[in-house]
Amino acid sequence: MKTPICSNLFRLSPVQVTQIRFGFVLCAALITHFACSETEPSNKVAEIQAASESNRIEQGEPLVVYSGRGAVLIEPLLNEFTQKTQIPIEVRYEKSTQTLANRIATEADQTQADVFFAQDSGWLGALDEAGHLAVLNDDLLGRVPEHNRAKNGTWVGTSGRARVLVYSPERISIEDLPDRLADLPKVAPPGRVGWAPGNGSFQAHVSALRHIWGEEQTQSWLEQMNALEPKVYPKNSPQVKGVSNGEIDIGWVNHYYLHKLRSSSPGLEAANYSFREKGDAGNLMMLSGVGVISHSDNQKAAEAFVDFLLSDDAQSYFANKTFEYPTVPGIELHEDVPFIDEKINRANQEHLTDLSGTLDVLRRVGLQ
Amino acid sequence: MTLPIAGILLSATQVPGLVEPPPLSLGRILSAVIQTVLLAAAVACGALCLGTWLAWLAEKSVYPGSAFLAKLGLLPMAIPSYLLATILREQFAPKSFLGSLFGTHGAFTGMGAAIIVLTLACTPYVQILASAALRSVPEAEEEAARSLGAKRWARFLRLTIPRLRPTWAFSMILVSLYVVSDFGAVSVLDCRVLTWELYNSRGARDAYQIALGILVCVLPLLAAIRMIQGAEISEAHHGSGRVSRSRSPLKGWSLSLVYLTHIVFIGLGVVVPIATLLIWVLRGVYYGAEFASVSDPMMMTAVYAFLGSAFIVLASIMPAAMASRSSSSARWIEHGTYVTSSIPGVLIAFGILNVLLFIKRNSFIASSDSFALKFLQDGGLFLLAAYVMRFLSQGYAAIRPALIAVDQRQIDAARSLGAKTATRVARIWLPSMASGLTAASILAFIAVAKELPITLMLAPAGHQTLAYRIFDAQSEASLPDVGLAGILLLAIVAAVQFLASRWR
Amino acid sequence: MEKILLELRSISHSFGGSTVLEDLTLSVQTGELVSILGSSGSGKSTLLRSVAGFVTPTSGSIWLAGQNVVSDGEERISPEERRVGMLFQDFALFPHMTVFENIEFGIRGQSGAERRVDELLELIGLPQYGTRMPPSLSGGQQQRVALARALAPRPTILLLDEPFANLDSSLRADMGRELVKILKREELGSLLVTHDCDEALGLSDRIAILDTADGGPSRFLQVGTPEMVYRNPASAEVAALTGRVSFLDDGSGSLRVIRPEEAEFSVSRSGVGRVLDRRYRGGVWELMIQLPEGKVLVDQPERSRDAPEIGSMGNLHLFTDRRVPVPQSVRECRNESH
Known part of the structure; x- marks a missing residue:
């Protein structure tokens, strides 16, 4: 933005100019310090461990x-x-x-x-x-x-990390949550669901779903979900916070964000949910x-x-x-x-690599 | 200016990454264009009404605390839009303070939220411009109207509004340009306008289409600004004589309305943001959250802002000096400077990023001397170049008047007293320029410290400024970190601004 | 039929603790042009703005057409309701409106407004200028438009604030004549504020001299017809304000007041007066004569005889023996020297 208004705001006397010069010198000193601190190794020799002996790096x-x-x-x-x-x-x-x-x-x-x-x-x-x-x-x-x-x-x-639903125990009863991920669109309240289609975990999970369910079922599931007008988040943790502060009732996330956020705000009102069915496509590790x-x-x-x-x-x-x-x-x-080991779906990690096809599906559904 | 555009074109030749994303649909680009235009129009109207109303209050009315409130109302300008957006997004969530106060249901994101946040951010600019326009109306004109029987409201309709019209047109375009260029608020609030879409699809081969979309939105605005300024100069509408200082006292319901406006505006734009940042930090400390280290981001902010402002000042001395010599080329130089700096940061960053990638792809450049390249990128030279392009006009606007102020007669006098070129530069030129140079560096320092999209896209590995950290932490919902980095950033800006005002 | 349009009754005005105007009483009648003549800073503009209502005097009352508009610091009628026409020094035309719109401003929406504007355009001699914008007009034309704008709502009284200060000197005399003609035709009362004595003397029916006699607040030092204040000034201050004048102090406790045209110098080797300086003023020689009692300024017509050389001696013949009291300030100086 052009700043004709501001141009007259600064009129300095010679004394003040000297002060500025001093400021510049100070900044230069800071830069030097900063540049050096990156290259000079610290001298804490005692902390060098034996394990690194063979890997000694120049x-x-x-x-x-x-x-x-x-x-x-x-x-x-x-x-x-x-x-x-x-x-x-x-x-x-x-x-x-x-x-x-x-x-x-x-x-x-x-x-x-x-x-x-x-x-x-x-x-x-x-x-x-x-x-x-x-x-x-x-x-x-x-x-x-x-x-x-x-x-x-x-x-x-x-x-x-386990893929889970994060939900608000206040507004959603755990009995109402589905046994399987596939049934989520049937029970989730419209406009009160969140997800993060741009996020890597989301995309990886969809890649896995395409292998577990097949292309057609995955696309139809995404379409059903999308019809609920989910709130789009950039990442997982905002969904957890979104559940807690009332923006949404259910989010589709990785399990650890809940714990992480709770550690700095114990009052967080949200809980994780793993699908009841063993090895469900939703319980992806x-x-x-x-x-x-x-x-x-x-x-x-x-x-x-x-x-x-x-x-x-x-x-x-x-x-x-x-x-x-x-x-x-x-x-x-x-x-x-x-410990949710028995419910986990240990998807073949290779299946998660087929992102090109996943992006195609997401774009067809209008999520990319 | 040509560099980013070359970059935009180069992006079309981008080699697909590991996974080539499917092509962008025309519908998606069109929808982004429409959203951008809608957002700009809505914010321009909102900021225009609010800003004029506040300027009118500040210049023409008097009520308890009016001068203080008017000044306080300008503070939202100091808060970068991404920070304001993050704070309001969190506070307007249904179960947060403002959310429960206003009874919101969903998340405070999307178009509506972006309109509110950007209106808050733009209103002070309109207020400043409108205040200046109101002040330029001579007192005698107002008195002539009074003695002809025109009451307050009639005077506003028949004298003030027509006098404000050129200012309104100018602010309207300025605000639109701000909104079209904005990245911070729209990204935080996930409003799918062109800048946010460009950032999201910057890796895609057809991202240049979105970049061109932004250019299509920006160029008419730039042309309009040039036209309006030309018209203003030729009209020279400003009256002469004593400037209007008469203010009328406010009473009754209009006074309550005024206070309500101030409370909402200053509350949302100043009190809530600062209180929120403090609360986040304090809550983080209280619950023992692990703060990510801020010493590096602080150092980075200081270093880049310092280097950036030095580069910007150096870069703007040359065109300013040239422009002060010959007036025909002066216009073109000035146009070039302003046009370059009016290109949205996202676009500049995108263009330069693609130039960088192009250089890297072509091994004939890279393999021969990869050390130089490493230095260029790791030294943040590309980042600094982008800062210079983005903020050149700020340096230029501050230095140009100072250069013009150097009196040619003084230089002639020095010559006749036998001073050689070096002496003249050292003893006349530099001292007369000092205030302009300082003003330019301070403006540039603050601008770079707050800059987000360029930093986000071009910062070398591991170089994270406070702005970058705020953006990163908000996307991770890590509010204590947002609070800490936000307070530090505002403190740096405030300190620099305070020093500047002390020196004045 | 003459009636009192404006009446000031002991107006005083204080500003920030110090009194600027004190005890001003004055009236203006139909068809009468009264000038307030004073040096700059005498508060004459404040007085005019009090009448218009932009300033509320601290005490005293103002009556417009028999109506009390302000009384002892309390505004009874707002400026918008006072029906006074005001002509500003820099005209204050609305730059974004055409000439026609400017003149129409005060009567917009009233029936016959358009006819009135046309009539006024005719009156000021600018019938073809209705669609022009003010900045494209000359100073004299702008002044006439401003006058028409002030006249349009048929005000009770017209207030003129240094109306000719922004005009070229060649235009002033013409504009003044034209203004008086228009005022008389419209049968308005007018109050004109000026620091220029030629303007006041040449245009006014009566002049009120507003100034401070002793460094304190300004008062009306004298009110009267132009001839009266010129020929019979009540004080040395009035005499000095109304034109070129010399004072002779012969020690009698009062000062002789001599206008330049009231003396004649004749060369004579035995005379007591000596020519200190002479200046040609076109048609007359202005001589500075040193007499034993002091210096006297004399206008010597060019035709009568050759101009006396500087240094030549002669006699000064005075046609008048008018006296004014010794001003306060001069008296104080004397006491000190004694």
């Missing part, structure tokens, strides 16, 4: 992580990694995992990315298909059960995962990062801080997170 070459998982979620974890291994990390956060995967594919061998930390394993599969992921070593792969990693070993799941970019010249550091994500510390962090289901066996769940 100082100054940061590990570039493209992360589809938000900064708020994983920043503390990344800091811990740097503290433990002395490997500096540079992260490119991106709001959608899709954009990030596309960027790596476009940048190809020019990409700066060493590691791709995906919110949804579907995009790891897609990236693998395009040949941008390196095969991980057996040691890493052996740490997780087979259903939590890629068949060809190009990525591993780092944590899992989805994985966040990590893969090493095949073009990376920092493979050692990248594998150290994968190793760290599968460590007990990181897995406990996922369980306790982000309320997810650890992919490595033997890690305890957070006390608020229910």
